Amino acid sequence: MASSLEATTLGDAAFVIRPLPEVVFRAGAIAETPARVRQLDGRRVLVVTDPGVAAAGLSDRLTELINADGLDVSVFDGVEPNPTLANVTSGSEAAGGSDGLVIVALGGGSSMDCAKAIAMDLVNEGPIRGYCIAASLGETGTIDPATAAPQHQPTSAVPLIAIPTTSGTASETNGSGVLTDESENRKIFISNPLVRPAVSLLDAELTLGLPPYPTATCGMDALTHATEAFTSNRVTPYSDAIALQAIRLVGQWLPTAVNDGANLEARAQLLLGSHLAGVAFGIAGLGMCHALGHPLSAVLHQAHGQTLTTMLPHVMGFNMPERTSRYAAVAEALGAADASDDEATNARAAIGAVEAMAERVGIARSISEMGGSSDHLPELVHQAMSDVTMLANPRPASSDDVRALYLAAF
Amino acid sequence: MASSLEATTLGDAAFVIRPLPEVVFRAGAIAETPARVRQLDGRRVLVVTDPGVAAAGLSDRLTELINADGLDVSVFDGVEPNPTLANVTSGSEAAGGSDGLVIVALGGGSSMDCAKAIAMDLVNEGPIRGYCIAASLGETGTIDPATAAPQHQPTSAVPLIAIPTTSGTASETNGSGVLTDESENRKIFISNPLVRPAVSLLDAELTLGLPPYPTATCGMDALTHATEAFTSNRVTPYSDAIALQAIRLVGQWLPTAVNDGANLEARAQLLLGSHLAGVAFGIAGLGMCHALGHPLSAVLHQAHGQTLTTMLPHVMGFNMPERTSRYAAVAEALGAADASDDEATNARAAIGAVEAMAERVGIARSISEMGGSSDHLPELVHQAMSDVTMLANPRPASSDDVRALYLAAF
Numbered sequence: 001m002a003s004s005l006e007a008t009t010l011g012d013a014a015f016v017i018r019p020l021p022e023v024v025f026r027a028g029a030i031a032e033t034p035a036r037v038r039q040l041d042g043r044r045v046l047v048v049t050d051p052g053v054a055a056a057g058l059s060d061r062l063t064e065l066i067n068a069d070g071l072d073v074s075v076f077d078g079v080e081p082n083p084t085l086a087n088v089t090s091g092s093e094a095a096g097g098s099d100g101l102v103i104v105a106l107g108g109g110s111s112m113d114c115a116k117a118i119a120m121d122l123v124n125e126g127p128i129r130g131y132c133i134a135a136s137l138g139e140t141g142t143i144d145p146a147t148a149a150p151q152h153q154p155t156s157a158v159p160l161i162a163i164p165t166t167s168g169t170a171s172e173t174n175g176s177g178v179l180t181d182e183s184e185n186r187k188i189f190i191s192n193p194l195v196r197p198a199v200s201l202l203d204a205e206l207t208l209g210l211p212p213y214p215t216a217t218c219g220m221d222a223l224t225h226a227t228e229a230f231t232s233n234r235v236t237p238y239s240d241a242i243a244l245q246a247i248r249l250v251g252q253w254l255p256t257a258v259n260d261g262a263n264l265e266a267r268a269q270l271l272l273g274s275h276l277a278g279v280a281f282g283i284a285g286l287g288m289c290h291a292l293g294h295p296l297s298a299v300l301h302q303a304h305g306q307t308l309t310t311m312l313p314h315v316m317g318f319n320m321p322e323r324t325s326r327y328a329a330v331a332e333a334l335g336a337a338d339a340s341d342d343e344a345t346n347a348r349a350a351i352g353a354v355e356a357m358a359e360r361v362g363i364a365r366s367i368s369e370m371g372g373s374s375d376h377l378p379e380l381v382h383q384a385m386s387d388v389t390m391l392a393n394p395r396p397a398s399s400d401d402v403r404a405l406y407l408a409a410f
Numbered sequence: 411m412a413s414s415l416e417a418t419t420l421g422d423a424a425f426v427i428r429p430l431p432e433v434v435f436r437a438g439a440i441a442e443t444p445a446r447v448r449q450l451d452g453r454r455v456l457v458v459t460d461p462g463v464a465a466a467g468l469s470d471r472l473t474e475l476i477n478a479d480g481l482d483v484s485v486f487d488g489v490e491p492n493p494t495l496a497n498v499t500s501g502s503e504a505a506g507g508s509d510g511l512v513i514v515a516l517g518g519g520s521s522m523d524c525a526k527a528i529a530m531d532l533v534n535e536g537p538i539r540g541y542c543i544a545a546s547l548g549e550t551g552t553i554d555p556a557t558a559a560p561q562h563q564p565t566s567a568v569p570l571i572a573i574p575t576t577s578g579t580a581s582e583t584n585g586s587g588v589l590t591d592e593s594e595n596r597k598i599f600i601s602n603p604l605v606r607p608a609v610s611l612l613d614a615e616l617t618l619g620l621p622p623y624p625t626a627t628c629g630m631d632a633l634t635h636a637t638e639a640f641t642s643n644r645v646t647p648y649s650d651a652i653a654l655q656a657i658r659l660v661g662q663w664l665p666t667a668v669n670d671g672a673n674l675e676a677r678a679q680l681l682l683g684s685h686l687a688g689v690a691f692g693i694a695g696l697g698m699c700h701a702l703g704h705p706l707s708a709v710l711h712q713a714h715g716q717t718l719t720t721m722l723p724h725v726m727g728f729n730m731p732e733r734t735s736r737y738a739a740v741a742e743a744l745g746a747a748d749a750s751d752d753e754a755t756n757a758r759a760a761i762g763a764v765e766a767m768a769e770r771v772g773i774a775r776s777i778s779e780m781g782g783s784s785d786h787l788p789e790l791v792h793q794a795m796s797d798v799t800m801l802a803n804p805r806p807a808s809s810d811d812v813r814a815l816y817l818a819a820f
Binding site for chain 2: 009276
C-alpha cells in the first residue's frame with residue numbers, strides 16, 4: 001500500500017466477512033468435478049452454461065468427465081448474456097427436479113448468476129422473482145431501505161460448484177447474482193449464502209479460448225471491482241490488501257491476456273486477480289460505477305464490463321474529493337504514480353491509467369458509441385438511483401450528479 | 411508490495427484455499443454469541459476457557475449472556491497453556507454429551523485448540539490421540555510422509571464458535587490445533603475442516619485486559635505467522651498481500667498494545683493483524699521457525715510466542731539466501747527499509763527490525779534465559795526435525811543446521 005495512504009481506524013469499526021467457497025486454483029482443475037460432486041452427495045448433475053461455452057466444446061468436455069465417473073448429467077446451455085428470468089425458468093425445467101442434484105455452473109458471470117437462481121428456484125415455492133431484490137426510490141429520491149431486501153427469503157438451495165471460464169465477474173466467490181427482469185427491462189439481484197458455491201474450480205486453461213473483446217470487458221470488470229472495493233464507504237485493511245493486489249495483477253496482465261490469448265501465465269494471473277477482486281468487494285462492497293453501469297447493460301444490451309469501462313473514469317472523478325489518497329495508491333498499483341509528484345497528481349494519474357488501459361485493450365467507448373441517446377437519459381438515471389450498489393459509494397450522489405456523469409460519458 | 415519483489419508465476423501453480431469461518435469484527439461482538447448458537451441449532455453450550463480468562467471475569471460475562479437468552483451453559487475452565495491430552499478428556503467429560511451442543515472457545519490459542527480437540531473427541535470413537543498427527547523421522551532423517559497424517563480420520567464434530575481473547579495464534583481461522591502429549595513431552599497436531607469454527611467473533615474489547623507479556627508474545631506469534639507465510643515454499647499472490655498487510659498492522663501497533671493495553675484502537679488493529687496472518691498461513695503454510703519453536707515450548711514450558719521470538723531472527727538468517735527479495739519487502743512493511751539501499755541490505759534490515767521489535771516489547775530472550783542448556787539440544791533437534799511445519803520451509807534444513815540455529819540462540 002502506498003505509504004501516503006492514511007490508516008483505517010478499527011476501534012469503532014464493524015464488519016462481517018462472509019465465508020468463501022473452497023477454492024482450487026490449478027490448470028486442469030476441471031478434472032476434479034466428479035469427485036467434488038460426490039463430496040456434495042450428488043448423484044446427478046445439471047451443467048448450466050451458455051451457447052458460446054457449449055460451442056467451444058467446454059461443456060462436452062465437462063459432461064464426458066462426469067459421465068466417465070458414472071454420474072448422470074444433463075446440460076442447460078440457454079443462458080443469455082444478462083440472463084433473464086425466463087432463462088432461470090428454462091434451466092429449472094431442464095433439471096428434472098432437485099433430488100440428488102448438484103448444479104455445476106460453467107461459464108462467465110451470466111452462467112454462474114443464472115445457476116444460482118436455478119439452485120434457488122428448484123427448491124423454493126413460487127416464482128423466482130419473489131426472491132429477487134429490486135430496490136425502488138423513496139420520497140427523498142434515494143433507495144428506500146425497505147425495498148433493499150427480497151419479498152421472500154429462500155430456505156434452501158441445490159448445492160453448487162462454480163467453474164468460471166472468464167476472468168471478471170468473480171461470481172464464483174459469493175452468493176450474489178444479477179438478473180434481468182425482461183418485463184421491466186431492468187437489473188434485479190439475488191443475494192443469499194445458500195447459493196454461494198460450495199467449491200470453485202479456478203482452471204486458467206478454460207479461459208485460454210476467450211476472444212479479445214470479452215477478455216477485455218471481463219478484465220475491466222475485475223479492475224472496477226477492485227477499485228470500487230478499495231474506495232467504497234466500507235473499506236477495511238483486510239479488503240484493502242486484497243483489492244490492491246487484484247489491481248496489480250489485472251493491471252499487469254490484462255493487456256497480455258487480450259493480445260496473446262493463449263498465454264497461460266497471463267490467463268492464470270488474470271483469473272486470480274479477478275477472484276481476489278471478488279473477495280475484496282465481498283468485504284467492502286462496490287460503488288456507483290456499478291450502479292451506473294447496470295442500467296446501460298439493461299437498456300443498451302451492452303456487456304457488463306463494457307459499461308463499467310465507459311463509466312469508471314467519470315465515477316473516479318466524482319469520488320476524487322473523498323478518496324484522493326486511495327486513488328494515488330491505485331495509481332501506484334497500476335505503475336502510474338510518480339514518487340516525486342504530490343498525492344493529488346498521482347490520484348489523477350489513476351484516472352489516466354484506467355483510460356489508458358481501456359484504450360490499450362480496445363474497449364474505450366462512449367455511451368453514444370454503445371447506441372445511447374439523450375432519450376435514454378431519464379430511464380438510465382432512474383435505474384441508477386435505485387441500484388443497491390449506490391449504497392456503498394464513498395460520496396453521495398443526487399440524480400443531477402448521476403445525469404451529469406452520464407452526459408460526460410456520451 | 412515492494413516493487414523489488416519478483417512476481418510469482420501462476421501458470422503452473424496449484425493451491426487450495428480452504429473456507430474460513432464467518433467472521434464478525436466489532437467491539438462488543440461477544441453479545442452475538444447466543445444468536446449464533448441458535449443459528450447452529452444449539453440448545454446448550456460448553457464454554458471452553460482457561461483459568462486466567464475465567465479469573466478476568468470474561469467467562470462469567472459470556473455465560474450471563476447465554477443464560478439471559480435461555481440456553482443451558484456449562485464451563486470448562488481447565489485449559490492449560492500448551493494444552494494436554496488430559497485437558498481434552500476433562501473438557502469432554504464436562505460437556506455431558508454432544509446432544510444439541512455448541513462449543514464456544516473463549517481464550518487464546520490454547521483454549522481454541524483444546525476446544526477443537528474436545529469437539530472432535532465427543533463424537534468420534536476411541537482416544538483423541540488416534541486423531542492427532544505426530545510425525546516421525548524416516549531413514550533419511552527427515553519426516554516420513556506416511557506419518558504426517560493421523561491414524562484415524564474423524565467423521566463429524568460438535569459445532570464451534572471461536573472468541574479469541576488474545577491476538578496471536580489465529581486459531582479462530584482454521585481447523586488446526588497444537589496439543590502436548592504429556593506422556594512423550596512433545597507437541598502433536600489436529601487438523602481437520604470439521605473443527606474449523608463456524609463463526610469467529612473478533613471483539614477487541616475482550617483483549618484490553620491482556621497483560622504486557624502475553625500481549626507481546628502473542629503479537630510476535632502473529633508477526634512470525636505472517637513472515638513465515640510470506641516466505642514459505644508455497645507462497646501465492648493471494649497470501650502475499652494478506653501476509654504483508656498483517657506484518658504492517660502488527661509492526662505498527664504491537665508496541666502500543668504492549669505499552670498501553672487499554673488502547674482499543676491498538677488492540678483492534680492487532681486483532682485484525684493476527685487474524686490476517688492466520689488467513690495467510692492457511693494458504694501458504696508456515697516454516698521452520700515454528701518447527702524450532704514448538705520443541706522449546708514442549709521441553710522448556712515456554713509460551714509459544716516467546717519461543718518463536720527467540721528463534722525468528724536466526725531462521726530468517728538461515729532462509730536469507732532463498733528469500734532475499736521477500737525479506738526486503740518485510741523490512742519495507744515494518745518501515746525498516748531504505749529506498750536508497752540495495753535489496754540485500756534491506757533484507758538484513760528485516761532481521762534487525764524483528765530483533766528491535768522483540769527488545770521494544772520486552773521479550774528478547776535467549777534459550778539460556780528460558781532455562782535451556784546443552785543437555786536439551788539432542789531432544790530439541792529431534793523434535794524440530796519431526797515437526798510438520800518444517801515441510802513448508804523455503805530452504806531444506808539438516809539436523810546439523812537445526813542444531814546450529816539452536817546454538818546461535820543460546
